[in-house]
Amino acid sequence: MPLVTAREAVLKPPLKWAGGKRWQVPHLRPLWKPHRDRRLVEPFCGGLAVALGLKPVNALLNDANPHLVNFYTWLQRGLQVRIPMENDERLFYRHRDRFNALLSTGHSQTEEAAALFYFLNRTGFNGLCRFNRRGLFNVPFGRYSRIGYTRDFSAYREALAGWTFTSGDVESLPLEPDDFVYADPPYDVEFTQYARGGFTWRDQERTAQWLSRHPGPVVLVNQATERMERLYRNLGYEMRFLRAPRRISCTGDRTPAREIMGTRNV
Ligand SMILES: C[S@@+](CC[C@H](N)C(=O)[O-])C[C@H]1O[C@@H](n2cnc3c(N)ncnc32)[C@H](O)[C@@H]1O
16 A cells, blocks of 8 residues: 655644635646745735645745744744643633733743643634733634544644744845745735734735745735725736635624735746
């Protein structure tokens, strides 16, 4: 029987992360294929659905959330979760206190912080990642009926071996001219709270402008709002439209979102 290496096996995104783009991978594969020897750069890597789906050998993956990035750097080291994990409210708040104590004492980059982050993400409300003004994680218990926890993440070590993770603002990324960039910023309009201060319209503009100056292939996705279409068109992106899978929004509206995919040099 042929051996399946981690690079060939399908690894699922290990966290719950708002705005996951696993559903876009079949649309992206044909765009990526002619460029697959290039480095994949994701300025907003989030839950890692796209990188795990396209499986580049080399990648530069960035996100403004430093706890998310810390978790990934521990995945690269074959994270083993040793803390107790149960879908239990008291244990959840105990682990939340401990996580916050690590943040307050400068230990946010440790393996323990990565393990706690994973547990809080799986067990907390809707996989949210939210912090109060003092920088403390304040998501409440999630009340799921069942949760499957992973303890051994060694399968991710090989898949992530050639990838570099950074945490910073999109424009801080040192792009090389040949890079293939897939950029999935927070949605325009829809309520998202990934980063303190949010992602404003000005942030959408500067992201689209910055990427329009990149000489290599670029795929930039977002919700298809009118102003987003106008922005991409004015900057010379080619555009196609995709239907996102149905999501239940906070208003109970189940209309599928229309997504815009702006491309350059692909
Ligand atoms: C829509 S999500 C990306 C989802 C990802 N494509 C996936 O499939 O899971 C947007 C991400 O942008 C990050 N983010 C927000 N502001 C940012 C900024 N200024 N620079 C870089 N990343 C940012 C958020 O933390 C969030 O993870």
